[in-house]
Amino acid sequence: MTVFEKNRESLVQKEPALFEGLEGRISVEMEEARSGGSTFRHKGMYFHSRYNPRNEAALQAEELAGKKPDWVFLFGLGCGHLMNALIEKGLKKVIVFEPSLEILKGVLENIDLSGAFSEEKVFLTAEMHSAIEKLRSETEGFDSLLVYSTTPYKSVFPDELADFTNKIHNAHITNQVGIKTDMKSRSAWIDNYLSNLKSLPYAPPIDVLRGKFKGVPMIIAGAGPSLKKNGELLKEFKGKAIIVAAITSYKPLLKLGVVPDFVIASEMVDLPEYFTFGEDDKKTRLILGELSHPGMFERDVKGKFVFFSPYLALSSSQAGLWGSSYFPAIGGSVTTAALDMGIMFGCNPITFIGQDLSFGENETHAPGGVYVAQNVRIDRENGMITVEDEYINDKQTYSYKLQWLKGLSGKPVPSKYDWATFHQWFENYMHYLKKEKPEVRVINATEGGAYIEGMEHTTLRRVLDTCLNGELAIDEAIDGAVASRPRIDYTALEASFRETAAVLNRVNRLSASILKEAAEAKKTYGKKGLTADLKGNIDRIKRLEESIFDESDRAKFIWEALINNTYALKEYLKKETDDRAGEGAQFLRDLETVIASYKSMTEACQRFGCRFEEAAVAIREAGARAEKRLMAAGL
């Protein structure tokens, strides 16, 4: 087996795409260092010592280990000396990005790094988006990440390094924001879904439109400041393309004389201020997430569709019973979900407008919406951005950490974490779309703001001139699809709620028993200290916990309801133990943590146990009503 084959064998499972671009490439030429090991010269620079590259890497690893990162993001594989040194130092969570295929090929052909690549958490990639994806799938917002590059890589690939660092930073912020969103939203999402049960029979799943608009152009309108530049042109698209508006752009579009075919929203709070409560509302249809606020399902519009997100185990496990088998890829904003839906509909091309993902001259959103006045101040020195806005009648001031994205002109444009997150999602999505569905054209006709890699960039006028094919029977296609929506399995839904309620009751009892054991253990510790008498309590707690884990396998939703506790526990486990405090104090701290966790668990079980019983009843009644309707219709 050649060195290259060995390396490939150890990497092909983790990063199959790595080897695709290597064929036909020139390899960088290796030189033997005087004390063993290899080095090479690229673009006039040595990348490792010609004398002792291993010692050099050991020095670098020592320096990095001192910073105690959870993950090291290494820009540049080189000959793998630093990667090996990091592993030797115990830093075994490493994501390596190699910007040069020439270097990569030379190294993989000549240096056996299969040992390092076989480490579970050591990854190598030559594609930026893959590094970001690894960050998303392997790391957590809690983790401390360290981006490092040796000086030769810094000198030879400065732009790539800046891009890499920026993207890693943005993706890590996304992870952190994800945790915050989880903590803030998950409980509300569960409540919303349960409250929406009464509305879902009247909102067909969005996948009834699967493949119904093959080759039909779609326009997705965001509410970015640039919408004012070309939004008016949308009037000429009406009836010739499907127009989907993010909820924030609905009113601005009405101001421009355009009623969109769909308005998409998924906010967990009610947003009545985004509607007119007049005739225009009745001319458009809503696409709502199943976790949206129940108030959104009550809007008086032409029609409502629902989409199920993969984020909530409860609703996603029941989606099939509602007749849906589609979970859109969502990058945090409704326009990202709209793109995925457009592809599911069969639309082509799909054009974005108002998708600035950056601040405008002195505004965050296009005029005509809920923002009456805006004032944006950029503080470059401190990397902050302050936005004062008047939202309906409320004046508010927000400060954000400034982030930068590559603009349409190539120059950086100011952005903030959530927009940067959406931007990264779009680029990642486009990467895969190009591979899987190269025939689909996605156009960014925003005419301002951020450049989105992978999309075509042109003007809306050009799209108008080149992509429309005449009038379309949009309403007929939608009505036909709605009429043929799959039946809802009320019986299975009711059974699902009853079964989950039963699991919650059992978990509640087990949690209460743990609390009792923990209270006894605390009492014993108070009287006798850390003695063998505690063993019985601890063993019983462990057994009860195992039973809870077995039970909760049947109701994964319980962990989502307890997400704040899960994160609190993770934080607790990450904290370094204070050895000076002694074993007794540590035992007591652990016990208190156990008590706090299971208190929350019993509260959640009791709260949701009742709600699930109610849900089961509501579903049975809805099922009965549906049956009556069908009988009345003679079906």
Added chain:
Amino acid sequence: MTKVYLDNMQVDYEDTGKDSTIRDLVSVLDRELGSLKRFILELAVDGTDAPHGWRSGEVLLKRLSECTEIRLTTTSVDDMAKEGLETVREYINVIGETIKACAKDLRVGSASAAEASFATVFEGVIEVVKTIDALSQGTLRYNMALFRKRPEEYFGPIHQKLETITKIKKTGDTVLLADVLEYELKPLLEEIGEEVFH
């Protein structure tokens, strides 16, 4: 009339034209002391010590007629050479340590720290060569056996190394720069320390 003291003993010095400078006085005394293998080390003018490096300073241009008292202190050439050698040896060690730190900073990417220690190394090596050269001149003049091997043999390689280093620095190849400093210049200086001195 100016009083001149040599090692606390008053000596006669005739300033006939009233236009002699301290340099003239020192030159005359250097010549006389040469045969005794002694060397003027310190100078004080009107109670004020001349600063280190006074032999190339402005104080020598002062006219004797403007001074009231000049004190000169001598040392034996042997003592001075030994002291000079010891200083060079110590300085070579210090440069060796600084090279190590500089190479480490270059390797781990601490650019500003590397830049500071690089300047110290570069200037230090030049100073060492200058001092060894001065000592070497002295050994010829006073017929002393200070060195085991002629130090001049190393001047060429050191000069070459410094030239190489300057060129590499301009290219920005920090890995190569660290290598040359750590694995070429440092061993060369260590060799001087081991081979040249007794």
